[in-house]
Amino acid sequence: MKILYCNCTYAKVVPADVKKDVLRRLCDSGQAFDAVADLCDMSARKDAALRKIAEGGDTKIAACYPRAVKWLFHAAGTPLPSEGVDVLNMREDSAEDIAKELLA
Amino acid sequence: MSRIEGRNLRVVLYEGPGSRALDGEERFEALSTLLDNGFEVTRPMAGQDVAPADGAPMLVLGRLDEAPAADPEQEVHFRDLGEVDALEAAREVREAAGARKLEAWKPWFPVIDFDRCTNCMQCLTFCLFDVYGVDEKKQITVQNQDNCKTDCPACSRVCPEVAILFPKYGKGPINGDVVREQDVQREAMKVDISTLLGGDLYGSLRTRQREARKRFSTERDESKALLERKRCLGKLKKDLDIPDEVLMTLPSAEDIEERAARAKAKMEKRLARSQTVQDARPAPTERDWGI
Numbered sequence: 079m080k081i082l083y084c085n086c087t088y089a090k091v092v093p094a095d096v097k098k099d100v101l102r103r104l105c106d107s108g109q110a111f112d113a114v115a116d117l118c119d120m121s122a123r124k125d126a127a128l129r130k131i132a133e134g135g136d137t138k139i140a141a142c143y144p145r146a147v148k149w150l151f152h153a154a155g156t157p158l159p160s161e162g163v164d165v166l167n168m169r170e171d172s173a174e175d176i177a178k179e180l181l182a
Numbered sequence: 183m184s185r186i187e188g189r190n191l192r193v194v195l196y197e198g199p200g201s202r203a204l205d206g207e208e209r210f211e212a213l214s215t216l217l218d219n220g221f222e223v224t225r226p227m228a229g230q231d232v233a234p235a236d237g238a239p240m241l242v243l244g245r246l247d248e249a250p251a252a253d254p255e256q257e258v259h260f261r262d263l264g265e266v267d268a269l270e271a272a273r274e275v276r277e278a279a280g281a282r283k284l285e286a287w288k289p290w291f292p293v294i295d296f297d298r299c300t301n302c303m304q305c306l307t308f309c310l311f312d313v314y315g316v317d318e319k320k321q322i323t324v325q326n327q328d329n330c331k332t333d334c335p336a337c338s339r340v341c342p343e344v345a346i347l348f349p350k351y352g353k354g355p356i357n358g359d360v361v362r363e364q365d366v367q368r369e370a371m372k373v374d375i376s377t378l379l380g381g382d383l384y385g386s387l388r389t390r391q392r393e394a395r396k397r398f399s400t401e402r403d404e405s406k407a408l409l410e411r412k413r414c415l416g417k418l419k420k421d422l423d424i425p426d427e428v429l430m431t432l433p434s435a436e437d438i439e440e441r442a443a444r445a446k447a448k449m450e451k452r453l454a455r456s457q458t459v460q461d462a463r464p465a466p467t468e469r470d471w472g473i
């Protein structure tokens with residue numbers, strides 16, 4: 079199981095305190111993870127790194143709305159598999175709940 | 183290089199054999215500063231998975247006593263956090279590796295939810311900036327993301343299926359939130375332009391344009407005329423959430439009609455070219471095109 083954290087760097091749509099808190103909990107967890115500055119930006123650039131994430135087996139993604147994340151990967155030509163991907167929504171849920179899910 | 187091209191530098195925050203562990207605050211600071219400055223960061227741990235290397239240049243940062251083993255095929259740089267600051271090191275290596283720099287841009291472009299899209303082409307007809315196109319399978323596609331006007335979600339408001347997302351938009355369902363029945367009904371009403379503007383969109387723009395032109399010809403004070411145009415378009419702005427900048431650069435009604443005709447002709451040409459291919463979907467009708 080891999081973990082991907084999206085920092086949503088280029089806009090303020092994810093609450094800053096939730097973002098920071100999730101990142102801090104990940105940092106302190108002893109868990110391996112990948113962190114990207116902004117999945118939207120990567121989708122726009124059709125970044126090759128998205129393919130590695132999409133094809134690399136089961137993944138938990140801390141970002142925003144699952145529908146947005148799904149179609150951002152699709153738009154980059156690297157659709158997420160229909161199973162094995164869990165998208166956690168930092169726009170809606172608390173850092174505590176997200177960290178619990180990520181690290182479960 | 184356009185703002186959406188180029189490889190990012192991947193930074194690996196290393197705390198494995200041959201290095202000393204970072205303290206919690208140092209690790210968090212390094213990570214969040216790098217992310218805030220547009221870098222991608224991986225924190226590997228023994229026996230756990232991260233995304234594999236993908237050919238992008240890599241910088242290994244840590245309190246390194248010796249450089250860890252690396253694939254000779256992979257461009258890898260090593261910097262010791264005992265000697266350098268994480269962000270400075272990343273910037274220096276990014277420059278040396280020719281990787282992409284942080285751009286002050288908001289990645290703003292439409293993303294289509296193909297679970298909902300019916301390929302009606304209203305977005306293609308409506309968008310004034312050639313953001314949409316049609317692919318070889320005659321499927322609507324977002325082809326010029328870079329042309330999209332930052333903070334303008336107008337095309338998502340004309341989509342009858344609520345299939346267009348802008349993940350960086352403030353409100354749902356355009357931001358990717360779940361689409362509810364009332365959203366579909368509301369958007370359907372907006373597409374029924376008679377509800378929106380008391381006529382069809384192009385007709386309404388044409389009337390407004392004509393009125394504005396009449397006013398311009400009698401109005402000597404240009405700034406007053408501009409204000410009037412802004413007032414005329416106020417309802418459009420309010421209902422479709424279109425930024426001023428986009429409203430003020432709207433082409434003339436004739437331009438819009440010409441654009442719609444061109445888009446329709448292009449589509450018909452494509453349809454004719456691939457007539458041997460059985461298409462399950464009906465060809466767009468006059469009504470579907472919204473003109």
Ligand code: SF4
Nearest residue numbers: 084086117118141142
């Ligand atoms: S995917 Fe969501 S969380 Fe990530 S950058 Fe885009 S809007 Fe922000």
Ligand code: SF4
Nearest residue numbers: 299300302303305341
């Ligand atoms: S307007 Fe909506 S449903 Fe129609 S083609 Fe565009 S995205 Fe698809």
